Amino acid sequence: MRHQVCIIGGGPSGLLLSLLLRRAGIDAVVLERRSRSYVLSRIRAGVLEQGLCDILREAGVGARMDAEGFVHDGTIITAHGTTVHIDFKKLTGKSVMIYGQTEVTHDLYDALDRIDAPIFHEAEDVAIHDANGDAPYVTFTHDGKNQRIECDYIAGCDGFHGVSRRSIPDAVRREFEHVYPFGWLGILSETPPVTDELVYSGHERGFALCSMRNANLSRHYLQVPLTDQPEDWSDEAFWAELKLRLPPHLAEVLVTGPSIEKSIAPLRSFISEPMSWGRIFLAGDAAHIVPPTGAKGLNLAASDVYYLSRALISHFGGDGQPLRDYSATALARVWKASRFSWSMTRMLHEFPSEGDFLAKMQAAEVDYLAHSPAAQTALAENYVGLPY
Template sequence: MTTRRTQVAIIGGGPAGLLLGHLLRAEGIDCLIVERQTRAHVEGRIRAGVLETLTTELLERLGIDAGLKAHGMREEGFNLADGEHVIRIDIARLTGKHVVVYGQTELTRDLIAAAPDRQLEIVFEAGEVAIHDPDSDTPSISYTKDGIVHRVDCAIIAGCDGFHGPSRKAIPAGPERVFEREYPFGWLGILADVPPCHPELIYSNSERGFALASMRSPTRSRYYIQVPSSERLGDWPEDRLWDELERRFAPLAERPVTRGPALEMSIAPLRSYVFETMRYGRLFLAGDAAHIVPPTGAKGLNLAASDVAYLSDALIGYFKRGDESGLRDYETRALARIWKAERFSWSLTKLMHRFPEDGAFERRMQQAELDYLAGSPAMQTAIAENYVGLPL
């Protein structure tokens, strides 16, 4: 066994862990990131692509925004469609802000590439990661690498390891507070190097179900359709999916859906989930380790970024000034924003999807809500404020 010490041991090398590590290193705080997957796997994961102002500002603050500035697509609005009726939400006019389309894959690569120059150490392919004594003054983690067991003593453990990681599981059953809603459908997605059918995102609620037209660049498109949770990827050859996308977007889009070979196809289940115990002793949870939102509204990555903003400020105050108030308040501050994002994602999911248990009354409620939204600047402003991201 090898033993070393650091101030903060970060479990998870996704965007949450990477952002936290960079923010701490910028203040001279020693930290180590431990990630169970390979670097290629982490850099190749296809995820979200719409960044709130908060997330882009964190990247600018770190000086890791060259890729964002060169390739990010500024979006000043998005569209909600009910049948063939399209409602444009002008977020720039309503809020004075905008979002940026920049794939999580690219963002993750940027953060990893910048790590060596910032003396941010990342251990990839760390097996059997375990947390020890998180509720004591001497917490530690252990992992195996190349057949050797490594122990890391630390002052703080940051669990940024996602829904299936060990961090949340290290919190005893007693203090946990879990809230969950599983949805009876998933999103079937395809990524392809084809120009998008519309210059802005379209969230569509049609008789055939929900669909989303989005993009990663002017030449790369990301499409999704709602499918029953019982569907399997093998049920959907590429031509069948392209046919369905054409049916759903032909009446709405600026130009026809362009077909191309899939770079990636997957079915993602939809879930709303909050694990309210975000602190247990010296263990703090951030990102998907503590919460999941349905992808409607693009809050997942951005919510992880807000957790990290709160947690990094708390840790900087603790290590630089001996101030523990930020650590004590972290859970309360983070949860206040988490539940607002959960509400927005849940409400937009309810508004834009066809639920199998719903009948004519629920459909009329969707139509009335969208009709009211179309004519109400106040309601459009509320949606725009949530879409660009609520303040910290």
């Protein structure tokens, strides 16, 4: 079979890219290793930058988000005895949207179903061939049959462990990585959020985050050692520790309840350069991973899709320069967003091996943030999303 663009990976970035391309008249196909039900069962972050919201509306999938999502005009940062409210709307004129990644994926699937866009789920043994030539193709197994897709370009949206990045030769690819010495223990509970905005809390016992999915579904996190397992933490122990790490006025109003999902995620910063080689173009976690502090994972994937979709549309329209520039354009924003996630992580987490000096520096940084409109503006600009 033949398609103009073969998209490897059917998460939200691959689905969004397919939808944007097909709406522009470009024939795209998606290969996804997992089943559709598995993709829709994944629990992920739900803070959407204004840029991502605008892209979803452009793609025709913003109606439910606008009807059911929660607009947040600010966030709360508390650490070392200082609490500061960052007013996004006042400082930048922008907001963020709370709308779960699972819901975004549902909306994208529904839109692709309406236009009969081809998606191969449970595509196994995916392999990329002749990516640096003029006639690339992708082979895979589906329903026990060997398949081959000839295409003009390949979009690698298949995550950190996917085949796309590894198809770029080692001699070409350069990877940058920082692994943090802790993870995030997260629980999902059918409880109201502790406030109507997210709370980032730095504490001598470790970082905590109070987030939400909707008015009756909350997502909370604790910094824990990498040696911990989810089963080490009972619900009662989690809630007790969370209350210790929150300011008293928030701990007093925290509503607790049984967890309906519990997991531990390690934290890392990772960037692979370049984000293109031959006819392969990487997007999302295939090229970069950020710690969840600052909520940049899905949003950074969306900016890749923004650049890549427009570059491919421009190319098929006769102008190939944006596609040649894709890697450099995307990486410029990737490094800036990664810097923000790294800096938020450094400011709010405990790094026991680094001693008291770092703790004093963190306290000074939060105090400076509380009293500097310029610092608050810089944080707000990065949080709501740098312009594309």
